[in-house]
Amino acid sequence: MRTQAESWLPLSPGERSVAIEVLVHGPLSRTEIARRLDLSPGSLTRLTKPLIQEGLLVEVEEAGATEGRQGRPSQPLDVVADSRHFLGFKITDDTVYGVLTTLRSEIVARLDRSLAARDPGEVADVLAGMTRELSRGRPRPAGLGIGVGGLVEGRSVVGESPFLGWRGVPLAALVEERTGLPVVVENDTAAFVEAETWFGVGRGLDRFVVLTIGAGLGYGLVLGGRRVPYSGDEDRGFGRHWILDPYGPLTPDGRRGSAVSLLTIPNIRYQVRAATGRDVGYEEILASAAAGEPMPARVVGEAARALGTLVAQIANFVMPQKILLAGEGVGLMKVAGDVVENTIRDNRHPRAAPVVLETRVSDFHDWARGAAVLAIQVLVLGAAQV
């Protein structure tokens, strides 16, 4: 089954690969592109010509040391970042976060709307309203991406989303008929991973893992420079309910040592509330743990050890060049980063290469940006994926 999303820029396969190469790997000369894609110089002239005419690419000044080099100077090509704009939305259980980005995935504008109801039609209305507001006074966006937690089928239908209570909602169609824009719907984590792979810290990496900590746990795997598509369990979240230590402490969900119970923000807050009777915010818990209060320190320490174990296990089995830690819960690293690092070391072979771990505070707008990247991939470049 191929979901050949129509791209209104009908690029040939050759043109597409050139466009993606330039988009992802910055300004490149024709010769350099020919080398990377293993094409002849003649082909490059042919392939770049229509892309330049379309306004997608432009010849730019050569950067860096142009002195001392012999021969005809190269003429690097770059994408025209604001030749097209894209909308990205992330739907949570009570809010829609939206961004407007360039082709380079730079955020131009942002906007939030709280969600009064979860009826698909009303949510689509909210999205349409936000679309109007975000694109007011600007050229018409080229596409729209939506990220939703849960199972998404064919990049258009929300198959199952527990927190929204949706099942088989044709969200892409609903939003398309209200906005007239081409729409791509995808799992939120998948979109976030794609964004990091194309424009973030995963740029140019062959093996790369994204781990997000927030209301839940997100896990994304990139191998061979391509995101490994979700399947089965993972879509429904079971895949992420890692049991880290079956003989570990009993956790709120009644299971021993599950990563979700030890690591996600709601569960950490639950643990503190159950012990102290007070409902305390996540950042406050981190602060008091850092200040040395025993109870929060214990909970945070356990979370840090859980994270370290998780990272070590991922490193052991997938051997990524880099692991990105993102989400609203990465404040944990600031407070207990050393515990995490030590736990990773304990769970790895002493002579194994150290894990490259990058932490990035990210908010919901970064998730919305991920959805916009999906729109870029599918609608502009027609990047066919499963």
Add this chain to the structure above:
Amino acid sequence: MRTQAESWLPLSPGERSVAIEVLVHGPLSRTEIARRLDLSPGSLTRLTKPLIQEGLLVEVEEAGATEGRQGRPSQPLDVVADSRHFLGFKITDDTVYGVLTTLRSEIVARLDRSLAARDPGEVADVLAGMTRELSRGRPRPAGLGIGVGGLVEGRSVVGESPFLGWRGVPLAALVEERTGLPVVVENDTAAFVEAETWFGVGRGLDRFVVLTIGAGLGYGLVLGGRRVPYSGDEDRGFGRHWILDPYGPLTPDGRRGSAVSLLTIPNIRYQVRAATGRDVGYEEILASAAAGEPMPARVVGEAARALGTLVAQIANFVMPQKILLAGEGVGLMKVAGDVVENTIRDNRHPRAAPVVLETRVSDFHDWARGAAVLAIQVLVLGAAQV
């Protein structure tokens, strides 16, 4: 860097994909191949013609229910299994195991030779001698594959093999000049994984993991139907030194709870020897554990729990459709399979899909067969990989 190994059957990319499709997925009609590879019917006539003329493919009788179907009957194509023969060798620290296989990777003959010395030249002499013996009275083999534990570069040079004491040995060249046959050298585990992916239980699977237990631990990952190439750590074996429980029992290598210490045959024998003073064989240890002797039962139980944990973690992070357990040490499953299964369950989410675990007793000839498959891939089909 591309190691374009010359294939003396110069197949075009189209022909190659057709040949591989038929080789791996059994007899297929032209229409079926066209559907799978997304080609036009006309292309299929063109692409199959030279393959049939070469004697690589042949039209076979249609199998199964041909009754009741309308239209012209399809004319399935199949590879001519014994149109070509291949040699595969596995080099251990004291023995060379060799097989002669067909194009379908069926073993036609086997032969072992103990290794008197580990000098590269002498090993190459042994291989040349075995080549002569295995192909005596038979048509000349089309290619030769060699599997070695350790780091192999460019499919020809043994970069580092601790147990042989080799470093930068151009094994392919040494054997080529003695036999006149095209030679492919590869890491033994990599070769074994390829064989299982093409002709074994991994046939047609998208996500697939091979875990071997023997003198060491082997780990191979197949995603998107392709083996994930080794890199860095894993080549040198560190990647496989998984620490399963940093607070677990102290093991012979002085580390707590490493998978190699708990699970590999030499280490299990070491543990029993250290406790009882007697040097007991692996199978005997398993037998006495099954009979209820406390000391072996404890060691075997610990190994089973280690294996279960390992499998669960792999399942959690890679989510394969199937995990193949192979090697000389899989007898563990027969004795303590229930412990393994229970441990897997303990380490997974209760609603997660069960892990499909397949056990296959394999000896060193299966490893040699894997090397022959590498020869098929590279030499006949020119399957370009990293």
Add this chain to the structure above:
DNA sequence: CCTTGTTATTTCCGTGATGGAAGAAAGTGG
């Protein structure tokens, strides 16, 4: 200032793979 050398890009053309249309082949069912 002109020549030579070097590298990047373009032009031009032959080759070869591809898809699509039309037709032939080989059956089934009435």
Add this chain to the structure above:
DNA sequence: CCACTTTCTTCCATCACGGAAATAACAAGG
């Protein structure tokens, strides 16, 4: 014997690609 269906082949227009040669744009050196 005649539709009808499905598979496979033939034939042809198209088009993407590589390779060779030409051109462009610079540096270095006389």
